[in-house]
Amino acid sequence: MAKYIIKRVAISLVTIWAIITITFILMHSVPGNPFRSESKMPPGVYENLLKKYGLDKPLPEQYTIYLKRLLKGDFGESMKSRVETVNDMINRGFPVSAYLGLQALIIALCFGPALGVIAALNQNKWPDYLSMVIAILGISVPSFIMGTIFIQFLARNISWLPIAGWGTFAHTILPSLALAMMPLAYIARLMRSSMLEILGQDYIKTAKSKGISKSAVVLKHAVRNAILPIVSVLGTLVSNLLVGSFVVEKIFGIPGLGMSFVSSISNRDYTLIMGTTIFYAIILIVMLLLVDIAYVFVDPRIKLTKEGR
Amino acid sequence: MENILEIKDLKISFKTFFGEVEAVRGINFDVGKKETVAIVGESGCGKSVTANSIMQLLPMPPAFFKGGEILFNGENLLNKTEKEMQKIRGNKISMVFQDPMTSLNPTMRIGDQIVEGLKKHRKLTAKEAEKKAIEMLELVSVPQPEKRVKQYPHEFSGGMRQRVMIALAMVCTPELLIADEPTTALDVTVQAQILDLMKKLQDKLDMSIILITHDLGVVADMSDRIVVMYAGQIVESGLTDDIFKNPHHPYTKRLLASVPSLDMSKDEPLHAIDGTPPDLYIPPKGCAFYDRCDRALKICKDYMPESTQHSDTHCSSCWLNHPMAQKVNGTERREA
Numbered sequence: 247m248a249k250y251i252i253k254r255v256a257i258s259l260v261t262i263w264a265i266i267t268i269t270f271i272l273m274h275s276v277p278g279n280p281f282r283s284e285s286k287m288p289p290g291v292y293e294n295l296l297k298k299y300g301l302d303k304p305l306p307e308q309y310t311i312y313l314k315r316l317l318k319g320d321f322g323e324s325m326k327s328r329v330e331t332v333n334d335m336i337n338r339g340f341p342v343s344a345y346l347g348l349q350a351l352i353i354a355l356c357f358g359p360a361l362g363v364i365a366a367l368n369q370n371k372w373p374d375y376l377s378m379v380i381a382i383l384g385i386s387v388p389s390f391i392m393g394t395i396f397i398q399f400l401a402r403n404i405s406w407l408p409i410a411g412w413g414t415f416a417h418t419i420l421p422s423l424a425l426a427m428m429p430l431a432y433i434a435r436l437m438r439s440s441m442l443e444i445l446g447q448d449y450i451k452t453a454k455s456k457g458i459s460k461s462a463v464v465l466k467h468a469v470r471n472a473i474l475p476i477v478s479v480l481g482t483l484v485s486n487l488l489v490g491s492f493v494v495e496k497i498f499g500i501p502g503l504g505m506s507f508v509s510s511i512s513n514r515d516y517t518l519i520m521g522t523t524i525f526y527a528i529i530l531i532v533m534l535l536l537v538d539i540a541y542v543f544v545d546p547r548i549k550l551t552k553e554g555r
Numbered sequence: 556m557e558n559i560l561e562i563k564d565l566k567i568s569f570k571t572f573f574g575e576v577e578a579v580r581g582i583n584f585d586v587g588k589k590e591t592v593a594i595v596g597e598s599g600c601g602k603s604v605t606a607n608s609i610m611q612l613l614p615m616p617p618a619f620f621k622g623g624e625i626l627f628n629g630e631n632l633l634n635k636t637e638k639e640m641q642k643i644r645g646n647k648i649s650m651v652f653q654d655p656m657t658s659l660n661p662t663m664r665i666g667d668q669i670v671e672g673l674k675k676h677r678k679l680t681a682k683e684a685e686k687k688a689i690e691m692l693e694l695v696s697v698p699q700p701e702k703r704v705k706q707y708p709h710e711f712s713g714g715m716r717q718r719v720m721i722a723l724a725m726v727c728t729p730e731l732l733i734a735d736e737p738t739t740a741l742d743v744t745v746q747a748q749i750l751d752l753m754k755k756l757q758d759k760l761d762m763s764i765i766l767i768t769h770d771l772g773v774v775a776d777m778s779d780r781i782v783v784m785y786a787g788q789i790v791e792s793g794l795t796d797d798i799f800k801n802p803h804h805p806y807t808k809r810l811l812a813s814v815p816s817l818d819m820s821k822d823e824p825l826h827a828i829d830g831t832p833p834d835l836y837i838p839p840k841g842c843a844f845y846d847r848c849d850r851a852l853k854i855c856k857d858y859m860p861e862s863t864q865h866s867d868t869h870c871s872s873c874w875l876n877h878p879m880a881q882k883v884n885g886t887e888r889r890e891a
Contacts, residue, residue, distance in 0.1 A: 448657040454612055455652075456672030456723070457644035460637070466671075467660050546662055546707040 251539070258531045265527045266316070266520070270309055273519055280325040280514045299325055301516075312520070321521035326513045332521035339503035340525070342412065343490025346502065349418055350425035351487050358430040359476065362437025363469060366445060377434060384431025393424035393497040410499040421498040425491055429483050433476055440472040447471075477544055481537035485530040559730055559763050560586040560609070565623035567601075567608055570616055576835050578604045580787040581623065586731065591757065591764040593778035593795075595771065595810070599832060601787040602767045606735045609765075610650055611640050627731070645672035649724035653736040655716035659708040665692075665719055666704030673726045691722040695752060714745035718752065725756055732757075733765045738773055750777055771814050775799060780868070783807050786832050786843035793869030803863075803871040806844050842874070850875060 281287065281295045296302045300311060315322055321332035330338070365377035400420060401409040408417050444450065445468055453467040490504030503522065510518035541548045567579040579601040586592045594602045607613045609625055611632065625632040627648065632640070649672075652658040660668060666688035674684055685704065692700035695718040708716060717737060724732055734753065738746035750773060757764055766777055774781055774795070781798040783791045783806065791804040802808045806828075813826045830847040833839050842848070842855040854874050863876040 448652055448654060449660040451612055452652060452658045452668075452720070452723070453660065453671075455610055455644055455650045456675070457641045457646055458671060458675050459641060462675075467663070470662050471660070544662070547709045 247539075247542070251535070254535050254538070258535070261531060262524065262527055266313070266524060267309075269520060269523050270312070273516060274305055274308075276514075278514060280516060282514075299323070299516075316524070321524070322517035324515055324518050326515045326518070332517050335506050335518065336503065336521060336525055339490070339501060339506055340488075342500060343495070343502035343504055344488045346418060346421055346425060346494075346500065347484075347487035347490060349422040350429070351484060353422060353426035354429040354433055354483075354487075358433030359437045359469075359473065361430070361434040363441055363464070363472075365434070365438040366441030366472075367464065369442060374438075377438070381431040381434040381438075384427040385435070387427070388493070389424050389428060389491060390493045390497055392427050393421070393494055396420045396424055397497070410497070412498075412500050417498075417500075421494050421500060424497075425487065425494050429487065432479070432483070436475055436479065437472060440475045441468060444468045444472045474541075474545055477537060477540055480540075481534040482530065485526070485533045488529055489526050557588050558585040559588050559628060560765075561624075561626040562605070562609075563624045563626065565605070565608065565625060566621035567604055567613070567618060568621050569618050574836050577621075577838050578618075578787055578835060579608070580835075580838060582784070582787075582789045584782050584789060584792060586763050586765060588730075589757070589761055589763060590780065591766055591778045593766045593768060593774040593781045594784055595768060595774055595781055596784035597769055597832065600784045602784050603735055605784075606650070606733045606765060606767050609731075609733060610644055610648060611635075612644075612650075642676070645724075645729070646676040646727045647729055648731045648733065649727065649729040650733045650735065651717070651720050651724050651737045654740045655713055655720050656740065658720055659716055661708055663707070664704065665706055665708065665711070668708075669704075669719065669723045669726055672723070676727050687726065688722075691726050692719070694725070694756070695719070695722045697722075713741055714748065717741060717745075717749050721749070721752060721756070725760065728760050729762060731763045731765065733767070735767045736769070737766070738770070739768070746773070753777070771811065783810070787835060787838070788843060788872070790844065790873070791869075791871035793865070793871075797866070797869040801865075801869070803865055803869070803876050804844075804873045805848050805850050805875070807871070842872075 279296075279301060280299075281292055287295075293302070300308055303311070312322070319333075321336070323331050324335060327335070361377045361380065365374040365381075368374045397409055397420065401407050407419055408414075411417050450463060450467055453463045458466075489507070490502040492504040492508040494500070495502040495504045503525075506518060507522045507526070509515075510522055562582060562584050564581050564583060565579055566577070566581050569576040569578055582601075582605065584592065594605065596602050604613065604618070608618075608620070609627075609632065620633055623633075627643070632643070635643070659665070666685055669688045669691050670679070670684040673679060673687060679687065688704045689700045692703055697703050697715060697718050703711075708719075711719060717740075721737075732753075737753070738749050741749060753764065754777065756762075764777075766774070768774060778795050780794055781792065782789055783798065783804065785806050791798065791802065791807045798807060799811065802811055809826070809828045813828060815825055828847055833843050833846065839845060839856075840859070841857045842851070842860050845851050845855045848855065852874050858874075860872045860874045861877060862870050862872045863878070864870045865876070
């Protein structure tokens with residue numbers, strides 16, 4: 247297994263390098279630069295700014311300079327924010343987004359599979375329809391609408407919770423809920439179809455023929471096997487949640503990473519674009535690796551060996 | 556002989572979108588202590604439905620019992636609650652299924668699967684349970700049982716998995732084993748081994764077996780009695796010798812004729828029964844075999860044949876065998 251992990255990490259480094267290169271090329275091939283839009287700027291100042299951030303040098307040179315700094319773990323200075331470096335922004339925003347994302351993930355993982363199992367066990371009866379209505383709403387209603395509905399009913403009408411802001415646990419509840427709805431619904435639907443498939447398997451009949459209780463059949467035999475497809479989507483889901491959602495963070499005024507991610511692009515903040523992209527890529531790759539390792543524990547048929555792949 | 560299981564006028568239907576399918580249409584048979592009864596018939600004749608109904612493993616709905624009784628040691632299983640059935644399943648009656656490749660849970664260790672039922676019925680500690688699992692694997696001749704109990708189904712071959720399935724079914728020493736086509740998915744050589752094993756265990760543990768199969772070769776070695784089913788009904792039943800040496804129902808005769816034999820020449824075509832069984836959405840009024848029978852009479856079309864007793868053990872349901880039929884035979888024969 248150690249060998250497998252080392253190999254995967256090596257491959258991941260290549261992947262990250264490719265992502266860096268492609269992002270760098272794409273970013274610079276878009277016309278304009280971070281300072282062009284500020285039209286009132288005198289030409290001298292403009293040139294000085296370009297010089298300060300090294301943007302006057304030829305692209306290949308900029309690329310090698312960037313890579314060298316990156317190797318030292320330095321994402322560089324933000325071209326828009328004069329007080330924070332990109333590292334500062336990630337260090338400040340990520341814990342906030344990750345906290346929110348984790349909380350949303352816990353909500354999604356507590357209710358999503360349960361909803362799916364209930365639906366599958368009551369196929370074509372009202373609990374099934376109810377669960378699937380919730381799931382379809384969760385998937386099709388965008389989080390900004392979900393968020394504003396939550397604010398309207400839970401924060402304004404009955405003022406149980408703060409409307410927006412960041413600081414206490416109460417502040418995290420509504421955004422976590424808004425963030426959790428989509429993955430929750432997605433997991434519920436996945437779990438339902440997976441459960442329906444597993445419940446039709448021969449080994450469920452074998453389990454029933456042993457005379458064990460219905461709940462033991464469902465939990466030990468059906469859910470245990472139906473959870474496998476959920477594990478495989480978890481990698482992408484978790485990394486999306488951790489890095490944060492621009493929309494939800496914007497609505498609830500949360501100083502997370504999702505905000506920097508989107509604003510970096512509209513601002514043409516080159517270093518911030520690179521920084522957030524690389525950061526997201528690393529998280530995604532780590533999560534996918536974790537999921538593959540987790541598979542060994544949930545599915546005995548999978549073994550990670552050096553010949554494995 | 557004392558009967559352990561008696562099935563009386565059992566009727567099972569399935570509700571579907573297009574209407575009701577009468578899968579089992581009033582069957583009667585019984586199984587004695589330590590006896591092996593084979594249920595034979597082609598696909599869709601209701602033999603598996605019958606087997607599953609004894610354990611009440613049919614999905615309900617769509618399946619439902621329309622009538623009849625399943626008496627196990629004198630108690631009607633159809634009146635039992637789900638909780639009461641759970642005490643019988645795996646404990647008094649257990650089942651071996653057709654496909655060993657899919658009948659074991661892929662994410663659970665073999666040993667745990669074998670003793671899961673035992674733990675529920677006998678309340679064992681984990682240690683005792685593991686010992687019992689090893690014992691059971693030994694009993695069904697799985698080599699290296701100490702190592703094998705910790706493995707998962709994908710590490711076993713088909714034949715070995717069916718041995719595991721048998722161990723799993725036998726673990727509580729049931730009084731009745733229902734084997735639903737236990738050898739259909741296996742190679743011929745492995746089939747013989749599995750049948751041998753079942754016979755050996757039957758002698759050792761004194762149990763009765765209901766063997767469901769469409770393979771007459773399997774039946775000949777294993778069973779004491781044979782029940783031939785067609786379109787949800789029993790058309791003939793008798794001792795194994797009765798059926799093989801002296802079949803009375805045209806369906807049984809043609810079923811036996813369709814078994815290929817080794818002395819057949821290469822050019823001789825294989826015998827098959829033409830046509831298909833009737834659609835049980837609209838079950839026929841008369842004999843279900845009428846359309847495919849080359850000896851059908853006019854009466855067969857509209858009147859259900861009565862059961863004719865040929866001996867104490869042997870009976871069939873065909874108008875040709877009816878005591879009154881001798882007189883009309885020949886004159887009323889339908890143009891085939």
